[in-house]
Amino acid sequence: MFRPFFLFIGTRYTNFKRRDHFITFISIVSMLGIALGITVLITVLSVMNGFTKEIRARILSVTPHVMINEGWGEPLKDWQGLAKQVSGHPDVEAVGPYVDGQGMLTRGREVRGVVIKGVDPDAIDAVFPLHSTLKAGKVEDLQPGKFGVVLGSYLAKTLGVNIGDMVTLVIPEINVSMMGAAPRLKRLPVVGIFEVGYVYDSGFAFMHIQDAAKIFKTQDGVTGIQLRLKDPFAAPRIAKELHEKLHGFYNVIDWTVLNSAYFSAVKMEKTMMFFTLIMILAIAVFNLISTLVMVVTDKRADIGVLRALGASARKIMAIFICQGAIIGLIGTILGVVMGVALSLNVTDLVATIERAFRVKFLSADVYFISFLPSDLQYADVLLIAASAMVLSLLATIHPAWRAANVQPAEALRHDA
Incomplete structure (x- = not known):
């Protein structure tokens, strides 16, 4: 099956069966960091949606x-x-x-x-x-x-x-x-x-x-x-x-007018929480930058050979953007799967922990609700996944630019 030049090499660089175990390790860490950030973000927003839905239902029971x-x-x-x-x-x-x-x-x-x-x-x-x-x-x-x-x-x-x-x-x-x-x-x-x-x-x-x-x-x-x-x-x-x-x-x-102050506060809180957790996800994406920088350093000789054979700077950039995108995509898919699974089961999971350790995380006197509700909204999941992919692609720009600016003669002389 025909694959573009940059995609063929980019996928080979992402192969986790390579002999460079350290780069493989930090690549996996980058994926897991992105996946964990997405999982936390989906779960937290689902719990906030659950609280809003539960309070809204209770308000409508007397209003x-x-x-x-x-x-x-x-x-x-x-x-x-x-x-x-x-x-x-x-x-x-x-x-x-x-x-x-x-x-x-x-x-x-x-x-x-x-x-x-x-x-x-x-x-x-x-x-x-x-x-x-x-x-x-x-x-x-x-x-x-x-x-x-x-x-x-x-x-x-x-x-x-x-x-x-x-x-x-x-x-x-x-x-x-x-x-x-x-x-x-x-x-x-x-x-x-x-x-x-x-x-x-x-x-x-x-x-x-x-x-x-x-x-x-x-x-x-x-x-x-x-x-x-x-x-x-x-x-x-x-x-x-x-x-x-x-x-x-x-x-x-x-x-909604009678309770506008409450719902406005909840909406503001959810928005601020989303941007706060996106910053945490951005920190996880920094691992991707480190991974790609190390790959570029490790592959200077390969880059020199490709440039000597006629590969343009744009194609070299595309190789490493492709590699970063694959890592980001795998991390995003893994994070979405874990986040959706956790959000759908977090209520039962917390209840099981409370019974097992005989503790009560939520007091009805303080939070009005004695259990941890969750309302998974797939629009939030799509927004989080899209944000993660955009951050992953942005993280590839600097390492890819460095790779494109490698001079073939200097790279081959250094390798020799």
Whole structure:
């Protein structure tokens, strides 16, 4: 089979069965360095993707995909008509009302700010799956007139309450009576505890929508409607479409806007981590430069003979670029295979290590997640592989340039 001149010689120089064991050794080290860098990069990014995916799923378990209101705490006029209007959108699956407001929950000396959200227990799963997040109690226990409340796990832990305990809700509104001015207070029984992670566990509570309407005095109305979409990741586009459809008369907020600070921070962290690990991969590629420089030094006589036989400087450069590219390609393929295999099994591997050594690497109190998630995205794998190959090719330029500038007479005289 015909092979170009530079490819024929470049592949021969990469043959690991050559007698020069030292150059063979450092060539293998170069490959393994690139492979290890790629493995670490793929695994770390997959774990970061896994954390983002897990937190996103937990956020969506207590957050509607889109909310429509007239302003924080303002009653929404003719919400039934508005709900009927937006439910006609082809991407909207379910619509439900809600009442929200702010206050403080107290028990003993503990005081915590909280966002109270009134929901309809009979229809809540149509909008977001609150049931799946409960670690104690039932959503059905939110009975109208009983003023029961479902608290986030961290909030309940901070207040020191459990199912059946009472907390006091302080509303930032002054009541004036014969006894003077005082804030509005309401005693609430705890009927459930949910656990999501992120900020929701520490600052959110759910009530029956009728009870919340009475507490926040919305005249038996609602403060907004919440939507579930067929595709939650299309929420920004659909929110924009609904805003235009409603002619800007209402606030239309999607779940990505509500959590924009978190996702922006995660995106920045992932970007910085990628470039940091790329620098580590670049350090591994320096071994490739050392390997090729030593090969050029070892093959000065061969280069001199090739130049004397008429090989151009460009062809000499191509020989060593080809050799470096082969080393980089093998290292990249090996790294991708190891990285993909490790990313797909890292959750089970870490769990096995934890069981074997009876240790816990991730505490749910700190990280919101008690296991190491992983979400392998093949777009990341392609980007990492392409970056590794580009770095490998760049690493070949200087050694190849040195080889092309070897003078044949000087090389042969020195060999003689």
